[in-house]
Amino acid sequence: MEQPTPQSPLKIGTRGSPLALAQAHETRDRLCAAFGLSEAAFEVVVIHTTGDDAALIAKDRALKAVGGKGVFTREIEEALTTGAIDIAVHSMKDMPTAQPAGLVLDCFLPREDVRDGFVSRRYRGIADLPEGAVVGTSSLRRRAQLAHRRPDLRITGFRGNVQTRLRKLDEGLAEATFLAMAGLNRLGMDGIAQPIAPEDMLPAVAQGAIGVERRVGDTRMERMLAAIHDGPTGLRLTAERAFLAELDGSCETPIAGLAVIEGDRLHLRGEILRPDGSEAIAGEVRGALTEGAAIGADLARRLLAQAPKGFFDWR
Numbered sequence: 001m002e003q004p005t006p007q008s009p010l011k012i013g014t015r016g017s018p019l020a021l022a023q024a025h026e027t028r029d030r031l032c033a034a035f036g037l038s039e040a041a042f043e044v045v046v047i048h049t050t051g052d053d054a055a056l057i058a059k060d061r062a063l064k065a066v067g068g069k070g071v072f073t074r075e076i077e078e079a080l081t082t083g084a085i086d087i088a089v090h091s092m093k094d095m096p097t098a099q100p101a102g103l104v105l106d107c108f109l110p111r112e113d114v115r116d117g118f119v120s121r122r123y124r125g126i127a128d129l130p131e132g133a134v135v136g137t138s139s140l141r142r143r144a145q146l147a148h149r150r151p152d153l154r155i156t157g158f159r160g161n162v163q164t165r166l167r168k169l170d171e172g173l174a175e176a177t178f179l180a181m182a183g184l185n186r187l188g189m190d191g192i193a194q195p196i197a198p199e200d201m202l203p204a205v206a207q208g209a210i211g212v213e214r215r216v217g218d219t220r221m222e223r224m225l226a227a228i229h230d231g232p233t234g235l236r237l238t239a240e241r242a243f244l245a246e247l248d249g250s251c252e253t254p255i256a257g258l259a260v261i262e263g264d265r266l267h268l269r270g271e272i273l274r275p276d277g278s279e280a281i282a283g284e285v286r287g288a289l290t291e292g293a294a295i296g297a298d299l300a301r302r303l304l305a306q307a308p309k310g311f312f313d314w315r
């Protein structure tokens with residue numbers, strides 16, 4: 001197999017946020033370790049996506065108008081397709097459940113902490129928040145879960161990367177916010193958050209997982225990525241993403257899902273909520289480790305069967 005060299009480096013495509021760069025560097029470091037390569041054999045290529053466009057982020061509405069989850073990935077996948085990059089590194093939480101023709105996403109790095117973190121300068125957790133407190137989050141899932149549990153709280157939109165959201169907290173725009181523990185850990189900032197148990201706030205499908213995408217037929221990359229793929233993470237994501245796909249979930253639908261491995265079994269928990277948090281439907285299913293796709297779809301159908309007509313409608 002032809003190895004990448006400083007003269008002909010392997011190009012790793014990523015968004016430019018500090019978290020995205022940390023994830024690209026982790027991927028590079030794992031490839032270096034697996035193949036005895038130096039950092040100079042890799043080039044990290046930052047790609048600006050629609051979702052990074054400040055003018056669009058400023059307007060929640062505009063972000064929805066430009067098309068759901070794909071907004072953080074479209075330009076990166078285009079660069080991969082044209083050969084401008086060799087692999088693309090993604091937060092799996094932000095990935096649509098299907099990839100464009102010609103691309104494959106079957107390499108997952110060992111999963112980080114899956115939990116959401118509660119971040120506040122004054123309070124230790126959701127239960128601690130005084131009546132009517134303002135919480136900042138733009139995640140539809142977190143909004144719905146919070147409103148379900150604490151209908152008295154006021155929820156305000158909080159977009160931007162980790163650093164932007166923390167600044168908004170410091171500016172007093174809200175008493176508390178939520179951030180994925182995985183992102184904070186990867187940025188070395190975990191001390192600022194209290195982890196929330198999945199029983200109290202079920203995380204987003206694929207939260208904490210990094211995926212590395214490649215071109216179909218690129219046998220060099222197929223072999224290199226196979227060496228850094230984490231099997232257990234793959235089995236868990238198969239179940240969670242099948243659940244999401246069957247629900248036809250986009251980032252406009254409050255859906256939570258988490259699979260864990262219990263011995264030789266896969267245990268998948270899922271939850272769907274009304275966007276205003278007035279109703280939540282949750283369930284769980286167990287199956288063989290290799291049956292993730294089937295149990296994910298099965299759980300989705302069970303929850304949908306319990307959802308009254310118009311369950312996901314809002315505004």
Ligand SMILES: NCc1[nH]cc(CCC(=O)O)c1CC(=O)O
Nearest residue numbers: 091093179180182183207208209
């Ligand atoms: N939607 C933004 C996003 N995508 C992935 C992460 C964090 C890292 C991860 O969950 O893998 C975040 C930020 C957050 O939710 O706090």
